[in-house]
Amino acid sequence: MKPKVTIFWHRRDLRFEDNAGLYRALKAGGPVLPIFIFDRNILDKLPEQHDARVMFIRDNVAALADTYRSMGGDLRAFYGKPLDIWKQLQANYDVQAVYTNRDYEPYAIARDKAVEDLLNERGIPFHHFKDHVIFESDEVQKKAGGPYTVFTPYYRMWRNNLNDRLSNYEGKEISYYLKPYPNEKYAANLWQTDTHQAVPTLSEMGFAPADVPIPGTRVSAQIIKTYDQTRNIPGIEGTSRLSVHFRHGTVSIRQKALRAMSLNETFLKELVWRDFYSNILQEFPRVVDAPFRAEYADIPWRNDESEFKRWCDGTTGVPIVDAGMRQLNESGWMHNRVRMIVASYLTKHLLIDWRWGEGYFADKLLDYELASNNGGWQWAAGCGTDAQPYFRIFNYDSQQKKFDPKYEYVKQWVPEYGTPEYPAEPMVEHKFGRERALEVYKSALAKARS
Ligand SMILES: Cc1cc2nc3c(=O)[nH]c(=O)nc-3n(C[C@H](O)[C@H](O)[C@H](O)COP(=O)(O)OP(=O)(O)OC[C@H]3O[C@@H](n4cnc5c(N)ncnc54)[C@H](O)[C@@H]3O)c2cc1C
Numbered sequence: 150m151k152p153k154v155t156i157f158w159h160r161r162d163l164r165f166e167d168n169a170g171l172y173r174a175l176k177a178g179g180p181v182l183p184i185f186i187f188d189r190n191i192l193d194k195l196p197e198q199h200d201a202r203v204m205f206i207r208d209n210v211a212a213l214a215d216t217y218r219s220m221g222g223d224l225r226a227f228y229g230k231p232l233d234i235w236k237q238l239q240a241n242y243d244v245q246a247v248y249t250n251r252d253y254e255p256y257a258i259a260r261d262k263a264v265e266d267l268l269n270e271r272g273i274p275f276h277h278f279k280d281h282v283i284f285e286s287d288e289v290q291k292k293a294g295g296p297y298t299v300f301t302p303y304y305r306m307w308r309n310n311l312n313d314r315l316s317n318y319e320g321k322e323i324s325y326y327l328k329p330y331p332n333e334k335y336a337a338n339l340w341q342t343d344t345h346q347a348v349p350t351l352s353e354m355g356f357a358p359a360d361v362p363i364p365g366t367r368v369s370a371q372i373i374k375t376y377d378q379t380r381n382i383p384g385i386e387g388t389s390r391l392s393v394h395f396r397h398g399t400v401s402i403r404q405k406a407l408r409a410m411s412l413n414e415t416f417l418k419e420l421v422w423r424d425f426y427s428n429i430l431q432e433f434p435r436v437v438d439a440p441f442r443a444e445y446a447d448i449p450w451r452n453d454e455s456e457f458k459r460w461c462d463g464t465t466g467v468p469i470v471d472a473g474m475r476q477l478n479e480s481g482w483m484h485n486r487v488r489m490i491v492a493s494y495l496t497k498h499l500l501i502d503w504r505w506g507e508g509y510f511a512d513k514l515l516d517y518e519l520a521s522n523n524g525g526w527q528w529a530a531g532c533g534t535d536a537q538p539y540f541r542i543f544n545y546d547s548q549q550k551k552f553d554p555k556y557e558y559v560k561q562w563v564p565e566y567g568t569p570e571y572p573a574e575p576m577v578e579h580k581f582g583r584e585r586a587l588e589v590y591k592s593a594l595a596k597a598r599s
Pocket residue numbers: 380388389390391392393395396419420422423426483484485486488489492510514516517518519521522523525526529
């Protein structure tokens with residue numbers, strides 16, 4: 150006889166504790182079998198065998214399987230295409246219901262719809278919940294209706310929403326929206342089994358380990374307390390480095406937001422940027438391929454491939470740009486201030502299509518997230534929702550003086566800086582690049598508006 154189970158499908162939520170969808174599955178009574186699918190539709194497209202993200206996911210799925218085993222259950226992990234795996238699951242188990250947390254990327258929405266249709270054919274319900282963000286787009290709407298497309302009023306409404314509903318937690322009143330889900334209370338509802346199935350190894354999936362250090366999930370309170378003073382200085386550890394964990398749900402966004410509220414409002418605000426861009430993607434999925442502002446659709450990009458290569462390699466002759474790109478290439482992460490500088494240099498001084506930069510970041514960033522990456526790139530190119538106007542072009546020298554005056558960050562990533570091996574001149578110098586960009590943007594926009 151096939152075992153009767155309720156399945157919980159992990160995706161961007163690789164944790165047992167404070168997991169919204171898992172909580173609902175366990176509370177409904179179970180027995181709950183958690184699963185994970187290493188999705189070939191995604192993995193087959195990754196350009197490199199040594200992909201630190203695949204390693205990160207695999208390590209965390211294996212750790213999660215251990216957590217379930219310590220509670221008498223198991224996690225079943227599969228390598229394949231989701232629809233095939235779901236057919237296999239239906240063949241092997243008597244599936245009562247499926248629970249999961251929502252993913253807002255267009256590919257994920259289409260995948261989930263196909264899985265839901267397949268399950269519904271057999272009368273199996275597919276329940277999905279909010280877990281990845283604090284508010285979904287329909288929860289932060291203008292009073293007159295419709296989504297916000299400018300951050301500051303969005304942030305104000307988001308902040309009001311938090312206080313809308315309060316709830317008691319450990320003797321304190323906290324926002325209902327940040328209250329942790331006590332999954333451990335219902336751990337007995339996990340499907341109990343002694344047969345443990347091994348999580349596929351990296352080599353079974355065609356990948357190999359990558360030599361990239363992954364930041365931890367615990368951030369010192371000091372970093373958060375002084376975040377507003379340190380967050381823009383790339384040469385020091387002044388930010389949380391939590392992005393990879395938010396991306397894969399190895400930490401709970403609610404838990405970190407709750408902590409931020411008592412430590413530093415500026416840090417909380419950054420978490421709101423994450424919700425903001427997710428909400429923009431939920432409301433305007435067209436931003437994936439096109440500029441949010443339609444009038445920016447026909448900028449005549451120069452798209453010089455050799456210049457793009459120098460930008461990617463960090464050999465432009467602009468020290469802070471080169472340091473940023475090398476930090477990205479070597480560590481899979483780049484400081485936010487420098488992300489803005491390199492993106493501005495690519496889209497303005499080099500006049501290269503923001504989608505080229507976006508794609509390069511997507512290949513390299515450990516914390517790559519479609520919504521935030523797309524939002525950040527469109528912001529820098531001037532074509533996004535809450536964009537800086539096209540005529541405000543970052544001066545890389547002023548940025549250097551302001552945020553890395555002693556060149557500490559530059560020296561960390563560009564060891565030959567200051568020696569004859571480093572280019573004497575930038576590939577495209579600021580004044581020339583700025584004027585050219587102003588001219589090109591201005592006339593393209595005038596044409597689009599005429
Ligand atoms: C061109 C460009 C591309 C970007 N691509 C990504 C991406 O693919 N994935 C990603 O997570 N972030 C992206 N960001 C946003 C930001 O750079 C990173 O979230 C941040 O640098 C991660 O480091 P941290 O965890 O130490 O951040 P902290 O400064 O400690 O901030 C805490 C958290 O707040 C969120 N956050 C902070 N700033 C932003 C922001 N501007 N937009 C959205 N969320 C934010 C992140 O989840 C971050 O982990 C991009 C920014 C730019 C300008």
